[in-house]
Amino acid sequence: xxxxxxxxxxxxxxxxxxxxxxxxxxxxxxxxxxxxxxxxxxxxxxxxxxxxxxxxxxxxxxxxxxxxxxxxxxxxxxxxxxxxxxxxxxxxxxxxxxxxxxxxxxxxxxxxxxxxxxxxxxxxxxxxxxxxxxxxxxxxxxxxxxxxxxxxxxxxxxxxxxxxxxxxxxxxxxxxxxxxxxxxxxxxxxxxxxxxxxxxxxxxxxxxxxxxxxxxxxxxxxxxxxxxxxxxxxxxxxxxxxxxxxxxxxxxxxxxxxxxxxxxxxxxxxxxxxxxxxxxxxxxxxxxxxxxxxxxxxxxxxxxxxxxxxxxxxxxxxxxxxxxxxxxxxxxxxxxxxxxxxxxxxxxxxxxxxxxxxxxxxxxxxxxxxxxxxxx
Numbered sequence: 015x016x017x018x019x020x021x022x023x024x025x026x027x028x029x030x031x032x033x034x035x036x037x038x039x040x041x042x043x044x045x046x047x048x049x050x051x052x053x054x055x056x057x058x059x060x061x062x063x064x065x066x067x068x069x070x071x072x073x074x075x076x077x078x079x080x081x082x083x084x085x086x087x088x089x090x091x092x093x094x095x096x097x098x099x100x101x102x103x104x105x106x107x108x109x110x111x112x113x114x115x116x117x118x119x120x121x122x123x124x125x126x127x128x129x130x131x132x133x134x135x136x137x138x139x140x141x142x143x144x145x146x147x148x149x150x151x152x153x154x155x156x157x158x159x160x161x162x163x164x165x166x167x168x169x170x171x172x173x174x175x176x177x178x179x180x181x182x183x184x185x186x187x188x189x190x191x192x193x194x195x196x197x198x199x200x201x202x203x204x205x206x207x208x209x210x211x212x213x214x215x216x217x218x219x220x221x222x223x224x225x226x227x228x229x230x231x232x233x234x235x236x237x238x239x240x241x242x243x244x245x246x247x248x249x250x251x252x253x254x255x256x257x258x259x260x261x262x263x264x265x266x267x268x269x270x271x272x273x274x275x276x277x278x279x280x281x282x283x284x285x286x287x288x289x290x291x292x293x294x295x296x297x298x299x300x301x302x303x304x305x306x307x308x309x310x311x312x313x314x315x316x317x318x319x320x321x322x323x324x325x326x327x328x329x330x331x332x333x334x335x336x337x338x339x340x341x342x343x344x345x346x347x348x349x350x351x352x353x354x355x356x357x358x359x360x361x362x363x364x365x366x367x368x369x370x371x372x373x374x375x376x377x378x379x380x381x382x383x384x385x386x387x388x389x390x
Contacts, residue, residue: 016035016037016038016080016081017035017038017078017079017080017338017367018034018035018079018080018081019032019033019034019035019077019078019079020032020033020035020040020057020076020077020078020079020369021033021075021076021077021078022053022056022073022075022076023073023074023075023076023077024073024074024075025049025052025053025072025073026049026072026073027072027074029049031053031389033387034387035367035369035385036384036385037367037385038338038366038367038368039367039368039369039382039385040368040369040370040385040387041370041372041377041378041382041385041386041387042054042369042370042371042372042386042387042389043371043372043373043378043386043387043388043389044371044388044389045373046373048389049389050342050343050371050389051175051342051343051371052071052072053371053389054173054175054340054342054369054371055071055175056068056071056073056076057340057369058171058173058340059071060076060078060087061078061167061171061338061340062171062173063163065087065092065163066128068087068089069089069092069093069096069128069129070128070129071089073089074088074089074090075087075088075089080165082165083165085163085165087163093124093125093128101119104151104154108147111142111143111144111147114141114142114143115141115143115147115151117141118137118140118141118143123137124151127148127151127152128152131149131152134148134149134152167338168335168336169335169336169337169338169366169367170333170335170336170337170338171337171338171339171340172326172329172330172337172338172339172340173340174326174339174340174341174342174344175342253313253314253316253321253324253325255325256301256313256324256325256328257300257301257313259328259329259332260280260295260300260301260328260332261300261301262332263276263277263332264277264295276331276332277295279331279362279363280327280328280331280332280363281293281294281295283327283359283362283363284323284324284327286359287320287323287324287352288303288316288320289317289320290305290306291303291304291305291306291311291316292304293313293324294310301313303315303316318347319347319348319349319352322347322348323348323352326339326360327359327360327363330360330363330364330365331363331364333364336364336365336366337364337365337366338365338366338367338368339360339365339367339368339369339370340368340369340370341368341369341370341371342370342371343371343372343373344356344370344372344374344377345372345373345374345376345377350374350376353374353376353377354376354377354379356377357370357377357379357382358379
């Protein structure tokens, strides 16, 4: 399927944006703070049909035109439909908290809760509803389908956000974990008092103190500085899934006509990005590496940039469907010499198209200038 135009109306309530893809390609250029990351995330969430997450972004409508037709997601209409569809069901399912839930729905706090689930504890106190129930409401509302947007892309979306996006999600994780921990300790205290028939805080208080000491001693900034790179690497570009993909593909040797071509192209392309080492295929359908001294090394010892390239290429060449890539600021993790050739190599490996946001002039070759647009 060909992507023709992508429109976002009312972005941050002040901007209307339209992009035109040329041969399924778009290079988006803008300075810091222009909203590139938000725009790419909206594109990804729309194409992957994650309507609940998409509704948390700040815009009015998204319209995408494919070669087969035009599809539009109206955020306000979605939230109204979701609320109408789920409110009565939720009230009937939890009659004990009907009054509190009704007040919350009537006060129009649902939209804020869907966008910021970490505020569940605030609304739990305000409307006298358990945090766990509010989180269940968020999950139910976020997973509502939109049958009118039942398009078939005919490809898989590979979304590569920036490292800083991953780091920000760790902060969100700790904030939410803190809320859940407080709720858990509160439940433990209530359960203990109920079972013992008395107000015995001793064990629960000590239990809480242990977690408090751990939490207070956690130095988030130091952790981020020294550890976040390895965690980001594992989340985004771990080698375990690459090893599995290669082994799974190699097991199809007898029934795959393009087996040798794909495998050779993958190895050749990866090796052109590696410094002082090469990838090899072991007899037991496993991927390995050899360093400049001829010693076999585990591919987990590749540099973070090398792992990134191997992972991207593996997900592109060994996919059962054509791959459409959304790549946010590749220059943050790619050497200049890699930036100059990454798009051509992805195309050679079978990428069906891409949307890339960048500051780098090295990514934009002469043949891509027609597909390049500035975000004003």
